[in-house]
Structure formats: C-alpha cells, structure tokens
Amino acid sequence: MKDRLTEELLAMRAAQEIRPGDYCNVGVGLPQLCASHVPTGAIVQAENGTLGYGPLVGLDNVDEMDLDFIDAGGSFFTTAPGMAFFDILTSFVMIRSGRLKSFLGGLQVSEKGDLAIHSLSSVDKFPQIGGSMDLAWGAKRLIVLMTHNTKDGVSKVVKKLTLPVSARACVDLIITDLAVIEVTSSGLMLKEYAPGWTPHEVQAQTDAQLILANNVKEIEF
Amino acid sequence: MSKICTAGEAMAIVDDGDMIAAHNWGISGSPGYLFRALVERGVKDLTLCIPNLIPLPEGFVERGLTDPTILIPQLKKIISPFIGARGILSSISETFLSTLAKEGRLEIETSTHGILMERLYAGAMGLGGIYSPVGVGTIIAKSKEKRTIDGVGYIFEKPLRPDVGLIKADKADTLGNLVYRGSARGANPVIAMASKYTIVEVFDVVEPGELEPEMIVTPGVFVDRVVRIPDEDVYSGKRRPELMKILTEVMLARGG
Numbered sequence: 004m005k006d007r008l009t010e011e012l013l014a015m016r017a018a019q020e021i022r023p024g025d026y027c028n029v030g031v032g033l034p035q036l037c038a039s040h041v042p043t044g045a046i047v048q049a050e051n052g053t054l055g056y057g058p059l060v061g062l063d064n065v066d067e068m069d070l071d072f073i074d075a076g077g078s079f080f081t082t083a084p085g086m087a088f089f090d091i092l093t094s095f096v097m098i099r100s101g102r103l104k105s106f107l108g109g110l111q112v113s114e115k116g117d118l119a120i121h122s123l124s125s126v127d128k129f130p131q132i133g134g135s136m137d138l139a140w141g142a143k144r145l146i147v148l149m150t151h152n153t154k155d156g157v158s159k160v161v162k163k164l165t166l167p168v169s170a171r172a173c174v175d176l177i178i179t180d181l182a183v184i185e186v187t188s189s190g191l192m193l194k195e196y197a198p199g200w201t202p203h204e205v206q207a208q209t210d211a212q213l214i215l216a217n218n219v220k221e222i223e224f
Numbered sequence: 225m226s227k228i229c230t231a232g233e234a235m236a237i238v239d240d241g242d243m244i245a246a247h248n249w250g251i252s253g254s255p256g257y258l259f260r261a262l263v264e265r266g267v268k269d270l271t272l273c274i275p276n277l278i279p280l281p282e283g284f285v286e287r288g289l290t291d292p293t294i295l296i297p298q299l300k301k302i303i304s305p306f307i308g309a310r311g312i313l314s315s316i317s318e319t320f321l322s323t324l325a326k327e328g329r330l331e332i333e334t335s336t337h338g339i340l341m342e343r344l345y346a347g348a349m350g351l352g353g354i355y356s357p358v359g360v361g362t363i364i365a366k367s368k369e370k371r372t373i374d375g376v377g378y379i380f381e382k383p384l385r386p387d388v389g390l391i392k393a394d395k396a397d398t399l400g401n402l403v404y405r406g407s408a409r410g411a412n413p414v415i416a417m418a419s420k421y422t423i424v425e426v427f428d429v430v431e432p433g434e435l436e437p438e439m440i441v442t443p444g445v446f447v448d449r450v451v452r453i454p455d456e457d458v459y460s461g462k463r464r465p466e467l468m469k470i471l472t473e474v475m476l477a478r479g480g
Contacts, residue, residue, distance in 0.1 A: 049407065050337065051249045051250075051407050051410060052407045052409050052410060053406075053407050062475065062476060062479075065472035065475075065476065068468065068471070068472055069406065069468070070251065070252050070408075070464065070467065070468050070471065071252050071253070071394075071405045071406030071407060071408040072406045072407060073250055073252055073406075073407050074407075075249075077250050088404070088406055088407060088409055089409065090409050090410065090411065090412070090413045090414055090441075091249075091275065091337065091341055091410055091411045091414065092341040092342075092344075092345055092411070092413070092414045095337060095338035095341050095342075098338065099338055099358070129307040129308050129321065129332065130304060130305060130306060130307055130332065130334030130335070131306050131307065131308065132305050132306065132334060132335070132336050132364070133276070133305050133306045133336070133337055134305070134336060134337035134338060135336075136336045136338075136358050136359055136362065136364075137336050137337060137338035137339075137358050140357060140358045141338075141358070167362065167363055168361055168362055169362060170358070170362070171360070171361055
C-alpha cells in the first residue's frame with residue numbers, strides 16, 4: 004500500500020494557504036497542527052477571545068503557563084507584541100463578518116462544498132457544535148483538513164453528504180492525506196496529489212467525480 | 225446600597241425555575257466559586273445558558289476545583305453549543321446526562337457559539353429575536369421559523385434574557401466596574417449585559433478611581449453584586465499560583 008501524507012505533512016501543506024497579512028482561525032484537532040507553520044506576518048485568532056498570540060507552551064515549560072492565556076482548545080500560549088483580547092461576542096463578529104481564513108476538520112465534503120463536521124451518533128448524544136457552524140458559514144475562505152478516507156476505506160469526498168450538514172456550499176479548498184481539491188462552480192478540481200500517487204489512483208479512492216486541473220501536480224512542501 | 229456581599233447573600237436572589245447564564249471555556253474566566261454557592265442555595269428546575277459545559281478532567285475535583293457539571297441535578301434545561309469534551313466527558317457523567325435526557329428530566333437545546341452570543345445580545349437590546357443565516361438546513365434549524373430575506377435563508381432565534389448572570393472578572397471597584405485579564409474575558413461581558421441581575425466573582429475589589437476608566441470593559445451599571453473570592457478558597461487571588469501548580473501537576477500526570 005502506498006504512503007499517504009502524515010498529519011504533520013498535511014498540516015504543513017495546509018499552512019501554505021496562509022499568507023502574511025492574513026487573519027486566520029485554526030480549528031481544534033488536525034487544523035491546530037497548522038499553528039506551528041504559520042508564516043511571519045499572519046495573525047491567528049482563538050475564538051475564545053485572542054488575536055495574535057505567541058507560541059504555545061509545551062509541557063516541558065510549565066513555569067511559563069498562565070491560567071488566563073489559553074486558546075480555544077485549552078492550550079496555554081505565550082504573549083506576543085500586538086496581541087489583543089476581546090469577548091466572545093466580538094470574536095464571533097470577526098468570525099461571521101468574513102474577515103478570517105478558517106481551517107476546520109471535517110467528516111465529509113460534498114461536490115457542492117457542503118460540509119459535515121459531526122457524526123449522527125454525536126449529534127444524537129450531546130451538542131458539540133461549538134463555533135464550527137459559525138466558522139464554516141462566515142469564513143473569508145474555508146479550508147477543510149481531513150483524511151481522504153475513513154478507517155474502513157470509505158471516501159470522505161462525496162457526491163452528496165450522508166452525514167448531518169453543518170453548513171452548505173461553504174468549503175473552498177479540501178486538503179487530505181491524498182490530495183488538494185478546490186471546490187469550483189463546475190465541481191471538484193484535483194489540483195495536487197500526494198507524492199507517489201497518480202490522479203487516477205486518487206480518483207479511485209474518491210466517491211465524487213474529480214476534474215483534473217490543467218497544471219495538476221504532486222504536492223510540494 | 226453597597227454591591228459588595230458574600231456569595232451566599234448574593235445567591236438569595238436565585239429562585240426555583242430561574243434562567244441562569246454563566247461562562248465556561250475551561251477554568252479561566254468561569255465562575256467556579258459562584259457555582260459552588262449556587263449548589264448550596266439548593267434551588268431547582270433551573271435553565272442554564274452556557275457556552276460550554278465541560279467537566280473537569282480527572283484529578284482536578286480531588287484538588288478542590290469546581291466541576292461545572294455539579295449544577296446538573298438542579299437543572300431542567302441546558303442551552304449550550306457544547307456539552308462534554310472529546311475524551312474528557314467521563315463515562316459516569318455521560319451516562320448520567322444520557323439517562324436524565326432519556327427520561328425527559330433534562331432538556332438539552334443545542335446552539336452555536338455565535339448564535340448563543342447573538343441571542344444574549346438580542347435579549348440585552350430588547351429585541352424580539354434574530355434571523356440567523358448560520359444553522360440553516362442543519363439540526364439546529366429543526367422546528368424553527370424559516371424565512372428568506374433578499375434571497376438569503378435564515379432561521380428565527382429567540383432572544384435570551386437570563387434572570388441571573390454568574391460571571392467572573394479580574395478586578396471590580398465597589399461600584400461594580402470590571403476589568404478582565406487575558407482570555408478569561410470570554411462571554412462574561414455579554415452575560416452581564418443580558419442578565420436581569422448580574423453577580424460577579426472577583427479576585428480583588430478596589431476603591432472607585434483605582435481602575436483606569438479607559439480600561440473598564442463592563443461598566444458597573446450591568447453589575448448588581450460583587451463577591452470577592454475569600455483568600456482561603458482555591459479560586460482566590462491569593463491562591464492563584466497554587467491553582468496554576470495544581471493544573472500543571474495534573475496535566476503532567478496525565479501527559480497533556
């Protein structure tokens with residue numbers, strides 16, 4: 004079996020979408036790994052009320068942890084020049100007014116760019132929507148990071164969602180451990196594929212029909 | 225009349241059936257001291273509006289911290305975008321919540337963080353409700369009015385006007401003006417504006433004039449009662465370094 008991108012490589016490829024001057028939000032889970040690859044000059048938002056925080060504090064540095072400096076996932080961060088604190092209302096105004104590039108995890112993306120973040124069982128049990136629907140709806144550009152297939156090999160890039168929808172026609176770019184796919188008005192366009200794979204092999208792993216970009220190429224880091 | 229009082233005195237306002245709003249997004253900025261006082265007050269059939277209802281991971285309660293889920297036995301309804309947490313909601317509290325929900329003793333209304341904040345702000349502004357584009361076609365749109373305005377779909381969301389808001393700030397002056405620290409600000413300023421009666425727990429109370437007017441985030445008009453956390457309490461300003469030590473020790477023991 005051919006190698007797929009590791010989580011770290013996937014996050015590195017995703018972080019290439021962040022440009023200096025961007026304001027961005029990296030969701031809890033896989034997207035969070037992008038945080039350590041953010042280019043200088045880009046500013047990261049934590050939806051619990053911080054803009055432009057410094058590097059996260061590792062467990063090897065507990066003396067530097069401060070109770071009141073935590074990101075949305077509960078990790079401790081360090082301060083940085085130019086950072087700003089605000090309440091959650093203000094935070095979601097930022098999120099919903101199209102000012103942020105958002106990176107979210109996902110369970111399924113359809114060819115229309117519909118996104119499913121939560122499984123049926125988790126929806127039935129307790130609400131764990133958090134800010135994900137706000138982030139998906141309001142993003143200036145929404146990039147979804149996920150594995151291309153489930154553990155059982157089922158494609159997550161689908162013709163139509165089979166899981167509960169979180170937001171319709173919201174995804175701009177899908178980055179998986181196999182491919183970089185852009186959502187266009189004519190369908191899903193395969194722009195890049197994992198090293199060692201071919202576009203044909205990526206299509207074979209994908210439920211939705213992929214359109215080959217003219218300059219389709221191997222993912223570079 | 226002075227706004228300064230004990231948690232017990234402040235809680236006298238809370239009645240059976242009240243709607244309570246409180247902040248929770250980890251320990252920071254969440255009124256853990258007031259949660260305990262609310263349990264002692266013993267009222268029931270409360271509705272709780274809260275951004276997250278996340279139990280503390282194992283090891284914290286043993287060290288004296290308040291798990292916000294201790295409020296559950298007093299609740300008839302929770303309005304929250306997020307209950308539990310990946311890998312944190314213990315099987316005990318998960319079974320407990322499921323059982324209550326299944327037996328119809330606890331109603332759970334889901335929302336999103338953005339919608340919850342808008343509903344509170346709408347309540348504060350006296351609006352009749354809001355039309356939200358977020359949530360259209362999703363599970364949260366169930367049985368809500370739908371409307372198309374200028375070609376865009378919306379769902380109707382009712383305002384929230386809690387009877388009592390429980391909040392936390394870094395410092396208050398005796399007039400109830402509040403300043404916050406770091407990401408502990410959270411939903412506290414919004415809850416203060418939306419609630420009919422707001423109780424704040426603080427590390428420190430100072431005299432009027434000691435807080436820089438430009439730095440005040442929540443003006444005293446939104447605050448009815450100020451409770452200074454007693455020095456001996458684990459949440460007090462005095463014991464903050466110790467609280468941080470507890471956190472890091474438990475984190476290190478858990479490996480993250």
